[in-house]
Amino acid sequence: MTEREARERSGLLSVLRYDVTVDLRDLDAPRSTTKVVFDGKRAGATFAEARDAGRDLRVPVAVAVGTQAREYTRSLTYDIGGSGLCRVVDEADGSVYVYAASGPTAAPHWFTCFDQPDLKAETSVRVESPPGWVVAGTGMGEAAAAVVPTYATGFVAGPFATETVREDGLGVVLHAVRSRAPVLEGVAPGLARVVAEVVAEIGERLGCPAPRKGGELRIAFVPGLAWPAMETAGCVMVRDSLLVAPGSSGYARLVSVLAHEIAHLWFGNLVTIGWWDDLWLQEALADVVGRTALRATPAGRPYAGAEARRVHSPVTLDRHRPALTAADALASAASHHYSAGVRQVQDWMRALGEKEWWARLARVVSEGPLLDAGALAPPERRSTAGADRWEELQRAVAACEIDGPTALGVLLSLLGHERDADRLAGMTTWFAERLRRAGWTRPAGGREAERLVAEALREVVARAPDGSRLAATATYAWVSTAAAPPVRSLLGGLDGGRSAGPLAWAARNRLAALGELGRRGIVAAGDETGAEVATCLAFLPDAGEKERAWERLFAPGLSDPATLAGMAAGLWHADHPEHVxxxxxxxxxxxxxxxxxxxxxxxxxxxxxxxxxxxxxxxxxxxxxxxxxxxxxxxxxxxxxxxxxxxxxxxxxxxxxxxxxxxx
Missing domain, CATH: 1.20.930 (Transcription Elongation Factor S-II; Chain A)
Known part of the structure; x- marks a missing residue:
């Protein structure tokens, strides 16, 4: 599947839920039944992915507008590379274990799905297994209804030994093959302490508790896994060869791997990459965040310098015994890619300063659900001189050393050369909230300043790559400064003026502020009790509407910061002081x-x-x-x-x- 196909499918539908049942009662003939519920955004045709007898299949899907469901039942075959559906035999006692490890592009090996990382959905897996088996995985127990990408979906099943330790309100449940039970029993107390401290530390730094805080976090040591570990929602999978006793040479590596996978509860499961080419960022963040948490916690600090080197399992995958699987080779090669990613993230942290970097990271987690490198990287400056001019402009205006028109001339020059979306947003916000508000006492002067800024922003849009953040940022800023005719033309081109999208409402806000759109037109465009209409009404140059907007700010049900900020922007518009x-x-x-x-x-x-x-x-x-x-x-x-x-x-x-x- 190409990225273009993935984007087309995302534009066609959103996935609401997967209910997957895997039948292992006959281990020689496994089957899966998948019910997928999705919401069609428009009518069209796409496909779901499946794999049969080693062949990748595209299952045609006709999409209608609205909520609909499909059900797929299929026979499964076991994979031998440590991803997909795997059956393994513990050489120590001959016990059989089965697990499904999706990983990138492997989910269709065992359930039919729309396999791309940005199509996250509530997912529940149920396994019908032989009597006496332990089963853990996505959507089981307290992890039910987790919204996760397909690649983080999976389960483990078999006669596992289990140790449960409760630390600081978190139940850490550890599973291992029965032959490793003595090692598991010895490692459980110390490992649970590390896990609990790391979970709490990351949650505190990000201002977002772990998805299972107060519940359980399951970790299964799985034979033959293709990766050292995998952040499977509902049960983190770790290659069983990493399970070693405390004090042994490999224990530090085990702790490091677990810290990395715990960080994936946030960067992977809660916030997810939009496409596979950003997988490096997700892994680098998990590495940096996991190691930082280890260094900050008493139980983890002694192991903070360990590397999660990749090792191979000594058990037999079904009846095969590969010395080095293709998946292992790919993972080993990827480790060099991830190392470069870690260096990149560390460079960002140094450039921004640790405090600002963690603040940005917390915003990424809170805003989700997709991970955007642009939100974490420092602004790219064309030159130090350019950066100094922007800083000097702000300083000179703050010190009242230059007047509004002079400051505007400098700003227009900076806008003409800006290539970074974040800096552009900062400049236009500064213009609206500071220079525009105070720089001109007569409305005509302020409107002319807006016209000049709008012209500069139109040039930014023209030169910016289509679909880029720079183009989008400049477009919204242009809407907030342009004259009525071009804004009205833009609105008319958005579904004939009937669009309810954010750009259409930005255009209506601008027209309302200019007195070119009245209450009747605003209410007709949306829900009179909705946030968009309330915000747009606040932009009207009318004392009565301003009074009502001020009252709405204090309404008990209104708590969304973005809505409050939007209403305040309209209420205190620079051209409307006489109305307030x-x-x-x-x-x-x-x-x-x-x-x-x-x-x-x-x-x-x-x-x-x-x-x-x-x-x-x-x-x-x-x-x-x-x-x-x-x-x-x-x-x-x-x-x-x-x-x-x-x-x-x-x-x-x-x-x-x-x-x-x-x-x-």
């Missing part, structure tokens, strides 16, 4: 009481978003100062208001100094 002057008094007298019942994070957010930042007058600053002096705000909210007041004071000072020089 009455809200200065309301902020002064009502904010403390309205935020007092809220949680602290929500209270802080409301204090920032309800602050009258577009009313750049000495009277507004005095009113806010009176609120701060009363002591009725909670400490965190008072700090937020104080920061906003400092920005307001700067705006008043900037305008006072340059008020006679605001013509473009």
């Amino acid at each position: 002057t009455g809200l200065v008094a309301r902020f002064r007298h009502e904010t403390a009481a309205r935020t007092d019942p809220c949680s602290e994070p929500r209270a802080v957010a409301l204090a920032r978003f309800a602050f009258p930042r577009s009313v750049l007058t000495a009277d507004a600053f005095t009113s806010v100062g009176e609120l701060l002096g009363e002591g009725r705000l909670r400490p965190a909210s008072r700090a937020a208001v104080r920061e906003c007041a400092a920005e307001l004071a700067w705006g008043v000072r900037f305008r006072s100094q340059w008020m006679n020089l605001d013509a473009v």
Whole structure:
């Protein structure tokens, strides 16, 4: 499958759920039944993947609009390379074990699916096995309904020995072949302690607990696995040859491998690559995050320097005994690729600073569900001089050393050469929130400044690669600064003006702010109680709508930060200060009481978003100062208001100094 085919399929459907049943009651004739539920975005044709007798198959799938289901039943054959469906024999006692290890592109070997990493779905696997067997895997027990990619789906089944240790509220369940039971018993307490500490450390650093916190984390030591370990959702698989007693030479390697796989609970299962060419990033992040967690935890620190070198299993895969499988060779070659990836991630960390890098990583995890290297890499600067000009511009404006038109000229020059999407977003946000708001006292001057910025952004869109983040960022920024006719034309081209997508709503917000779209047109475009309509109404240049928008900020059910920020952007639009002057008094007298019942994070957010930042007058600053002096705000909210007041004071000072020089 090519990346283009994968993108076409993602545009055609989204997968909601897989229910997979594997019948192992007759070990010589395994079968699987897969029910897949998906949502068709539009009518079309695609295919699901399967593998039969060593042949890769494309199963035709007709897609209609809406939710639909398909069911596939097939006979299975065992793989001998340590991925797919495998049957292994423990040479020590002849016991048979079966496992399904998907890995990249191997899921279709044992269940029919849409096998690409970005089509994640709730997945449940059920195994019908011989009596007395232990079974663990995806969607079993407390891991049910996990949303995972197909390559992280799998199970283990067999007469495993099991040790369960509870550490800090986490049940660590360890499985190994029966012949290794004495080693498993000896290793379980110390290994469980390392696992629990690493899980807690990573969760704390990312601000996101492990998916199974308070439940169980299962780890199975599997004979003949193609990789040292695999982050199978519901049961991490580790090659059984890595299971060694504490104090032995290989124990540090075992701990290092487990830390890497635990990190995959976040980078792999929770946040996933969009396509296979980013697999290096996922593995590098797991390596860096896992090792960092080991260094930070008492139980893991002694083993933080170990490398997860790849080894081979001594057991027989079915009746075969390969010295080195093709999968092992590929994994060994990939380890060099991953090492380069680790160096790349470490370079990013050094360039950004550890604190900023971890903050970016936490945002990636919280925003998910796909992993984007652009969100973690530092901005690429064309030259140090260019970077210095941007920093110098911000400093000069903050110090009131140059006026709005002069600052605009420098900004236009920088926009004309910018190639990094993040820096471009920073520049346009700075223009809207600082320079545009304070730089011109007359609306005509501000509109002309917007026209010039829009022209510069149009040039950025024209030269940016199609589909790139730079093109998308510049397009949205252009919409927020362009005049009404081209914005109306853009909206008309989006499904005849009926589109409910984010770009269409950005266009409506702009038209509303310009007075070119009224309440009736806004409400007709969407759900009157929805966030998009509420945000767009806040952009209207009308005192009554501004009052209603201010009230909506405090609505109990409104907690999404992005929605709050969007409404505030409309409410405090730079061209509408005369419509919100009455809200200065309301902020002064009502904010403390309205935020007092809220949680602290929500209270802080409301204090920032309800602050009258577009009313750049000495009277507004005095009113806010009176609120701060009363002591009725909670400490965190008072700090937020104080920061906003400092920005307001700067705006008043900037305008006072340059008020006679605001013509473009």
